[in-house]
Amino acid sequence: MSAFYAMVKRELRSVTREKTIMIAIVIQLCIASFSSVILIGLMSFYDPDSIGLNARISIKAGVIGDANSPLVGFLNDCNVKVTAFSSPLDAEDAFEAGMIDAIIFVLDDSGVVEMKLFLPQSESLSTVILMILKEPLKRYENYLRQANGVHVRYLDVVGMPSTTYEFRYSFIIPVLMFFPAFVAGSMVIDSISEELENRTLETLWSAPLSLNLVFGAKITAALVLAVAQCALWSVLLRFNRVSIQNLGLVLLLAAVIAAIISVVSAFASVYFKDRERSQFMYSLFVSISAGISYFFDFSPIALMTRLSTGDYYTGIADVAMYVVLLLVLLAGFFYAARRLIAVPG
Amino acid sequence: MGNILTIAKREIKRLRSRFRGGSRLAVVLILAGAFVISYLAFRQGVVLGQGMYRVGISPRGPVIRDSRFRTVVIDRSAGYLMLGERAIDAYVDGNTVASRSDARSLYAAGALKQYLEKYELARIEGEYEIDRAFPLRVEVNYLPTSAESGLATQETSLSELVDAWTSGPPEPAGADQTMPGEPVSQPVESVDDTDSAVREQIRELESGGGLPRIEMEFMADKEIIVPSLMSPPIPFAQVIIAFLYILPITFVSVFFISSFMDEKTDRRITVLMSAPVTSFQIIAGKMLPYIGFSLASVIVITLFLKGNLLLAIAILTPVILFIFSIYLMVPLVYRTFKDTTFVSMLAVSVIVSYLVFPAMFSGVNDLSYISPLTLIVKMYRGEPFGLKEYLFSTAPMPFVFILSMYIGTRILNEEYLMGFRPLYRKVAEAIYLAIDVGRRSPDRAHVYLSVTLLSLFLIPIVYMMQLVTLALSFNVPVRYALGGLLLAAAVVEEVAKSAGVAVLLENRVIRSARDILVLSFLSAAGFLIGEKLLLYVSLSVVSESVLSAALFSSGMLLIPLVAHFVSTALVCLLTRRFGVRYYPFAVLAGSVVHGLYNLYVLGVIP
Numbered sequence: 001m002s003a004f005y006a007m008v009k010r011e012l013r014s015v016t017r018e019k020t021i022m023i024a025i026v027i028q029l030c031i032a033s034f035s036s037v038i039l040i041g042l043m044s045f046y047d048p049d050s051i052g053l054n055a056r057i058s059i060k061a062g063v064i065g066d067a068n069s070p071l072v073g074f075l076n077d078c079n080v081k082v083t084a085f086s087s088p089l090d091a092e093d094a095f096e097a098g099m100i101d102a103i104i105f106v107l108d109d110s111g112v113v114e115m116k117l118f119l120p121q122s123e124s125l126s127t128v129i130l131m132i133l134k135e136p137l138k139r140y141e142n143y144l145r146q147a148n149g150v151h152v153r154y155l156d157v158v159g160m161p162s163t164t165y166e167f168r169y170s171f172i173i174p175v176l177m178f179f180p181a182f183v184a185g186s187m188v189i190d191s192i193s194e195e196l197e198n199r200t201l202e203t204l205w206s207a208p209l210s211l212n213l214v215f216g217a218k219i220t221a222a223l224v225l226a227v228a229q230c231a232l233w234s235v236l237l238r239f240n241r242v243s244i245q246n247l248g249l250v251l252l253l254a255a256v257i258a259a260i261i262s263v264v265s266a267f268a269s270v271y272f273k274d275r276e277r278s279q280f281m282y283s284l285f286v287s288i289s290a291g292i293s294y295f296f297d298f299s300p301i302a303l304m305t306r307l308s309t310g311d312y313y314t315g316i317a318d319v320a321m322y323v324v325l326l327l328v329l330l331a332g333f334f335y336a337a338r339r340l341i342a343v344p345g
Numbered sequence: 346m347g348n349i350l351t352i353a354k355r356e357i358k359r360l361r362s363r364f365r366g367g368s369r370l371a372v373v374l375i376l377a378g379a380f381v382i383s384y385l386a387f388r389q390g391v392v393l394g395q396g397m398y399r400v401g402i403s404p405r406g407p408v409i410r411d412s413r414f415r416t417v418v419i420d421r422s423a424g425y426l427m428l429g430e431r432a433i434d435a436y437v438d439g440n441t442v443a444s445r446s447d448a449r450s451l452y453a454a455g456a457l458k459q460y461l462e463k464y465e466l467a468r469i470e471g472e473y474e475i476d477r478a479f480p481l482r483v484e485v486n487y488l489p490t491s492a493e494s495g496l497a498t499q500e501t502s503l504s505e506l507v508d509a510w511t512s513g514p515p516e517p518a519g520a521d522q523t524m525p526g527e528p529v530s531q532p533v534e535s536v537d538d539t540d541s542a543v544r545e546q547i548r549e550l551e552s553g554g555g556l557p558r559i560e561m562e563f564m565a566d567k568e569i570i571v572p573s574l575m576s577p578p579i580p581f582a583q584v585i586i587a588f589l590y591i592l593p594i595t596f597v598s599v600f601f602i603s604s605f606m607d608e609k610t611d612r613r614i615t616v617l618m619s620a621p622v623t624s625f626q627i628i629a630g631k632m633l634p635y636i637g638f639s640l641a642s643v644i645v646i647t648l649f650l651k652g653n654l655l656l657a658i659a660i661l662t663p664v665i666l667f668i669f670s671i672y673l674m675v676p677l678v679y680r681t682f683k684d685t686t687f688v689s690m691l692a693v694s695v696i697v698s699y700l701v702f703p704a705m706f707s708g709v710n711d712l713s714y715i716s717p718l719t720l721i722v723k724m725y726r727g728e729p730f731g732l733k734e735y736l737f738s739t740a741p742m743p744f745v746f747i748l749s750m751y752i753g754t755r756i757l758n759e760e761y762l763m764g765f766r767p768l769y770r771k772v773a774e775a776i777y778l779a780i781d782v783g784r785r786s787p788d789r790a791h792v793y794l795s796v797t798l799l800s801l802f803l804i805p806i807v808y809m810m811q812l813v814t815l816a817l818s819f820n821v822p823v824r825y826a827l828g829g830l831l832l833a834a835a836v837v838e839e840v841a842k843s844a845g846v847a848v849l850l851e852n853r854v855i856r857s858a859r860d861i862l863v864l865s866f867l868s869a870a871g872f873l874i875g876e877k878l879l880l881y882v883s884l885s886v887v888s889e890s891v892l893s894a895a896l897f898s899s900g901m902l903l904i905p906l907v908a909h910f911v912s913t914a915l916v917c918l919l920t921r922r923f924g925v926r927y928y929p930f931a932v933l934a935g936s937v938v939h940g941l942y943n944l945y946v947l948g949v950i951p
Contacts, residue, residue: 014683015683023687023688023690023691024687024690026691027687027690027691027694029817030691030694030695030698030813030817031694031698033817034698034702037702092488095488103488111476111480112476112480112481112482112539113480113481113482114482114483114484114539115481115482115483115484116483116484116486117483117484117485117486118485118486118487118488119485119486119487119488120487120488120489121487121488121489126485126487130485130570130575134572134575137481137483137572138572138573140481140572141479141480141481141571141572141573142573144480144481145469145477145478145480147480148473148477148480149477150469150473150477150478152465152469153440153461153465154440154441154442154458154461154462154464154465157441157442157454157457157458157461158442158444158451158454159435159442159444159451159452159453159454159455159456159457159458160448160451160452160454160455161455162452162453162455162456162459165448165452166394166397166413166452166456167394169394169397170394170395170397183687183690186686186687186690187683187686189686190681190682190683190685190686191682191683193682194681194682194683197610198610274363274607275603275606275682276363276599276600276603276606276607277363277364279599279603279686280596280599280600281371281372281375283596283599284375284376284379284596285375287379288375288378288379288382291379291382292382294395297395297396302395302396305394305395305396305397306396306397309397309449310449311399312399312430312431312432312433313399313432
């Protein structure tokens with residue numbers, strides 16, 4: 001057993017000495033930050049309410065035509081400052097002078113209303129203005145529908161905009177919890193194929209260490225690092241006030257998946273015996289598995305989402321399924337490794 | 346050329362020998378699997394958060410077809426009971442939605458609200474005639490404002506439009522016969538015409554989530570929108586296509602990097618270098634097959650998606666060169682497998698973020714032109730872009746490629762490749778080797794020119810680093826982020842400008858303060874020339890962004906030159922005084938000066 005610990009320590013030391021693990025952490029930080037940039041960007045278009053865009057940006061609209069239209073009221077409700085103009089020329093002058101951001105031409109509301117909206121030509125400006133005008137225009141549309149005798153249901157459902165919530169729990173958290181597993185797999189391949197290519201494995205192996213002990217130590221070392229990273233992410237997420245339900249099970253699932261991926265990558269590296277092919281096949285394998293798991297409800301990603309949001313029906317039994325898979329793979333690997341390695345590459 | 350081709354052939358042979366027999370079968374199988382999966386994912390569309398919410402529905406409630414919800418049909422009393430026990434997150438009770446007051450339930454209700462809104466639209470569309478179901482149509486026109494009237498292509502005045510509109514339908518034949526100088530009367534849609542626009546949008550809504558629309562659509566000057574059918578402007582489908590282009594290039598990198606690593610581990614590269622071929626030929630030969638493969642994949646993808654082949658090649662060739670220039674540095678600088686894996690992983694994630702994420706904001710913010718993939722997105726949306734936009738996003742990439750190839754040929758020697766030193770030492774050595782200090786013929790050294798060109802060529806990299814810092818700053822509260830960002834931007838620039846001089850100092854090529862001052866001036870000037878070149882292109886493209894003003898401070902030429910010179914000279918003189926060991930502190934001091942100057946330009950300090 002002490003030999004095993006010594007091997008694990010040796011592996012960990014080589015990682016910390018080369019500071020590679022720091023690079024891995026920087027990668028994940030990069031991914032997470034870029035994702036949050038994207039999130040904020042997306043939110044401002046899908047869900048302007050949720051980041052308070054409407055409250056922060058106020059736009060000024062000039063209205064020509066029926067100043068008593070209900071639309072004016074809806075515009076005011078949504079933080080749009082309305083100025084009434086009697087002639088299009090006045091409105092155009094004000095627009096050119098930059099006093100108003102948009103011009104709305106309203107007619108009386110009977111039957112089908114065809115209104116004209118004038119926006120600045122600049123793409124970025126008009127996009128933002130249109131996004132802010134969307135809500136009052138929608139309300140006006142529903143008002144017109146009611147006037148036409150069309151009843152629209154579910155208009156008053158109370159709820160919070162869910163985009164951030166969904167993105168956080170179905171993307172950010174699975175990425176942060178499973179990326180360390182991907183890193184672990186890569187590390188195992190590098191570690192094994194480096195020893196195979198430098199022919200140092202034979203020395204280790206002929207020493208009083210069994211081959212499985214060497215492989216077991218390498219997998220364990222990768223696993224230790226993966227779990228440490230996941231724990232780090234969960235602390236950082238807590239700092240950012242993202243709460244994770246079932247934290248213990250979440251970390252267990254992350255560890256089990258990291259172990260499964262490490263065993264698979266160990267398989268790949270003893271089968272192909274060089275880094276190039278093993279890494280290539282491994283990264284293809286991981287991308288495909290992530291792709292496949294997208295279609296299944298019980299996939300690790302979906303399971304991670306449900307565990308971390310505190311789904312009522314998800315618990316230890318779901319995680320246990322993956323523990324069983326891990327044990328089967330591990331037994332298979334330990335059985336096959338010696339035979340595989342004897343076959344020349 | 347002959348040598349390059351020979352080395353390229355050797356590289357292909359090496360690759361083929363890797364995949365023989367059993368492993369070839371495995372590759373074919375796994376590639377076929379990847380293809381099938383990506384095709385299926387492509388068909389199904391990307392949905393985040395499958396099965397996130399559990400929702401109870403009353404027996405007469407709506408049918409929910411959205412993979413985010415797992416639904417169960419239960420009667421009222423059981424539904425409310427389960428809601429109270431947290432076994433379901435929301436309960437659709439006929440025409441209302443019941444939820445609890447905790448976050449999970451409220452988010453579920455919010456997601457339901459979003460879904461039911463669409464559901465209702467579909468119902469209304471089926472139950473009522475189109476004029477009652479969609480009674481509001483908004484015609485969006487774009488007017489030039491005074492600030493941008495110079496850019497306006499065709500100026501149509503609002504009053505003309507309104508006059509034409511209120512005066513009723515135009516005479517059928519009148520449109521062609523307008524005299525020059527007369528106001529052009531715009532043909533006005535009748536209700537039937539806008540109906541067709543509404544139908545078009547309903548069709549889009551129904552097909553939404555399926556295959557992305559990639560046929561060329563022409564963006565007219567005006568468009569008809571229906572507020573409830575308005576979709577957000579994020580070009581998701583096209584961004585996925587853009588990502589598709591990058592994917593094969595990143596995969597092929599494994600082989601390119603391994604090729605160098607292999608030759609390093611079994612020391613064959615020594616043999617290769619002693620052969621009568623130049624370093625450039627070795628690198629170019631090894632790179633050629635992979636660049637060829639990347640180009641082939643670009644062509645195949647474009648043909649498959651029926652895009653514009655020449656345009657796609659014009660946009661993506663600089664991208665391919667850029668990606669390979671980064672991949673070239675990885676195996677040359679690093680030695681162990683683990684390092685290579687992680688650094689290439691870092692490279693992939695930075696490249697993907699730098700290229701893909703800005704493309705998401707195509708059409709929203711002009712800063713998105715920083716990535717050439719924005720042009721790909723534009724191409725597939727049928728939106729026009731000009732030569733300026735093309736140059737703005739692609740021009741830095743060949744620069745990076747040239748720099749990387751040059752440094753690559755300089756450091757391709759046994760001593761450098763086999764040396765085992767920390768990263769910053771490796772980088773410093775690479776910079777030193779890149780500077781022409783007259784190793785071959787001492788009387789023909791080009792130290793001055795090298796230092797000037799070095800800081801000029803480093804600009805695209807500085808640019809990228811600043812973008813990455815910008816993204817990272819989103820993790821920090823805004824109050825601290827801006828200050829930190831300005832300082833970080835200054836640090837990156839100072840390192841780029843002073844690195845050349847610092848390695849010369851370290852290697853005792855220069856000693857006197859006079860030399861340092863001259864070199865600092867040249868380095869600052871080189872940097873400024875590059876910066877202004879970039880600014881010249883970017884001003885016309887990114888004129889609206891405040892950020893560009895901060896990062897690429899505009900203004901007169903003399904003052905920025907003096908500022909660059911002062912901060913660089915400060916860094917270098919401090920390094921000379923206290924030794925290279927204190928270089929980081931010297932950089933920090935220079936950056937503070939630089940940062941203060943930036944604050945002054947921004948008007949924070951009067």
